[in-house]
Amino acid sequence: MMLRFLLLTLAAGLRLNNDPVRLWEEHPASTAEELQELLTSMIVEAGTVQVPHKAGGAEAQEVELRKVVADMRKPKDLLANMIHTIWQSSSTKRCHQQLEQVMGNLTLTCEGLQPKTDWILDYYASPLPNKTCTQSVSDIFASGDELVSILQVSRSAVASLDVSDETFRRYQALSFLRNWLVKLTRTHHHALIWAGFWDGDPQKRTTKGKLSNFAKSVEHATMHPDSFLGQVIEGSQNLDACYEDAQTIALAGNMWSIASMSFVLGMREKAQGTVIALVNKKITGERNLSQSVLSTHEIPTVGLAAWGLGFWSPKVIVVDLMGTCSQTSPALQKQLFARLPTWAKSMKRWSAEAFARRSRLQWQCIDCSGTCSLDDALAEHVEKLVKAKEAQDRKDQELRQ
Numbered sequence: 032m033m034l035r036f037l038l039l040t041l042a043a044g045l046r047l048n049n050d051p052v053r054l055w056e057e058h059p060a061s062t063a064e065e066l067q068e069l070l071t072s073m074i075v076e077a078g079t080v081q082v083p084h085k086a087g088g089a090e091a092q093e094v095e096l097r098k099v100v101a102d103m104r105k106p107k108d109l110l111a112n113m114i115h116t117i118w119q120s121s122s123t124k125r126c127h128q129q130l131e132q133v134m135g136n137l138t139l140t141c142e143g144l145q146p147k148t149d150w151i152l153d154y155y156a157s158p159l160p161n162k163t164c165t166q167s168v169s170d171i172f173a174s175g176d177e178l179v180s181i182l183q184v185s186r187s188a189v190a191s192l193d194v195s196d197e198t199f200r201r202y203q204a205l206s207f208l209r210n211w212l213v214k215l216t217r218t219h220h221h222a223l224i225w226a227g228f229w230d231g232d233p234q235k236r237t238t239k240g241k242l243s244n245f246a247k248s249v250e251h252a253t254m255h256p257d258s259f260l261g262q263v264i265e266g267s268q269n270l271d272a273c274y275e276d277a278q279t280i281a282l283a284g285n286m287w288s289i290a291s292m293s294f295v296l297g298m299r300e301k302a303q304g305t306v307i308a309l310v311n312k313k314i315t316g317e318r319n320l321s322q323s324v325l326s327t328h329e330i331p332t333v334g335l336a337a338w339g340l341g342f343w344s345p346k347v348i349v350v351d352l353m354g355t356c357s358q359t360s361p362a363l364q365k366q367l368f369a370r371l372p373t374w375a376k377s378m379k380r381w382s383a384e385a386f387a388r389r390s391r392l393q394w395q396c397i398d399c400s401g402t403c404s405l406d407d408a409l410a411e412h413v414e415k416l417v418k419a420k421e422a423q424d425r426k427d428q429e430l431r432q
């Protein structure tokens with residue numbers, strides 16, 4: 032017994048001595064072809080299932096949320112304030128303060144940028160009234176989710192008046208919004224996304240400080256809070272008081288949809304070759320991965336931007352700080368494709384296979400758990416992967432010219 036223990040310890044020690052740096056485990060990459068095949072079969076499968084139509088429900092909810100937003104932004108007199116104070120729980124009150132602060136800031140910032148709507152809308156027979164920044168901010172919170180799906184409406188469909196009035200109205204809203212909001216998501220460096228880092232980590236392995244240092248050493252920036260929009264949201268504690276009530280959850284969810292869309296569109300605009308995702312979340316239990324902004328909004332938007340808008344082929348590199356790549360990767364890949372079957376269906380001239388070939392996105396996951404940390408050695412390794420992808424992209428570019 033004792034001997035066996037000794038041998039095991041020795042063996043472990045030897046292994047560490049032989050390879051003192053590489054404490055992470057890199058899983059084989061999913062190739063572009065593998066992911067294309069997976070996506071094709073998802074689209075084919077979804078084609079046989081009737082998607083429940085929710086348009087009516089979405090519109091009713093939008094109307095209701097618009098009222099909440101309008102109430103929130105109305106200047107309040109003393110009496111209204113007193114009634115609010117009596118009526119609302121302290122978390123609702125905090126949530127409203129957070130929302131008001133974000134809305135106020137975004138409205139002023141929008142006005143400073145003097146955004147414009149796509150000019151093709153001017154040629155519509157009955158033009159819609161010009162958007163204002165106040166309305167545009169209300170659009171974010173009341174209908175963010177719906178607006179993201181309008182990305183798939185092509186400009187030429189709008190130009191040829193081949194869309195419903197409802198879609199036209201949303202197209203105008205999205206066009207105005209993109210004109211100012213994407214500017215607020217610029218980061219100086221390439222952007223990375225993350226979930227589950229917090230300063231309370233007793234081991235100090237996965238704090239925001241560690242995250243930010245790692246981002247710097249791979250010459251990336253975190254989208255939130257490094258971009259202006261990220262700072263505005265973080266300035267209101269990421270709306271943390273708004274997750275207790277269905278209505279304010281919907282408002283915050285809409286905001287995250289739009290914010291993630293803008294972040295990822297920013298990456299696509301820059302033709303960023305790699306998307307680094309740092310994940311420190313369990314798959315099951317409370318506060319699990321499936322609840323995170325990364326999983327519900329950011330990764331699905333990467334899928335939209337790559338295949339839906341098309342012709343963007345980043346390599347996604349997931350670093351899993353819990354060492355659960357074997358579960359995290361499939362769960363996140365499912366999210367990557369989540370919005371695509373509906374999108375593919377609306378592009379009638381594209382077969383499932385042809386649609387899947389619109390991107391050559393690749394995927395790799397690196398487990399980094401136990402004694403592995405976001406240190407210089409790992410940063411160096413990830414940077415090597417980023418540089419290799421850049422070199423590959425340059426070569427592909429040359430071949431095409």
Ligand SMILES: *[C@@H]1O[C@H](CO)[C@@H](O)[C@H](O)[C@H]1NC(C)=O
Pocket residue numbers: 147159160161
């Ligand atoms: C909307 O704004 C444009 C300038 O961007 C202006 O030319 C046009 O007259 C405005 N339309 C309405 C209805 O106010």
Ligand SMILES: *[C@@H]1O[C@H](CO)[C@@H](O)[C@H](O)[C@H]1NC(C)=O
Pocket residue numbers: 135136139140259262263266
């Ligand atoms: C909006 O928030 C940003 C980031 O926190 C801050 O720098 C800026 O001063 C704020 N602007 C207004 C008008 O409140």
Ligand SMILES: *[C@@H]1O[C@H](CO)[C@@H](O)[C@H](O)[C@H]1NC(C)=O
Pocket residue numbers: 314315316317318319321322
């Ligand atoms: C993830 O968390 C949510 C909310 O806490 C919960 O409803 C869901 O069942 C969890 N998922 C798993 C797989 O445990």
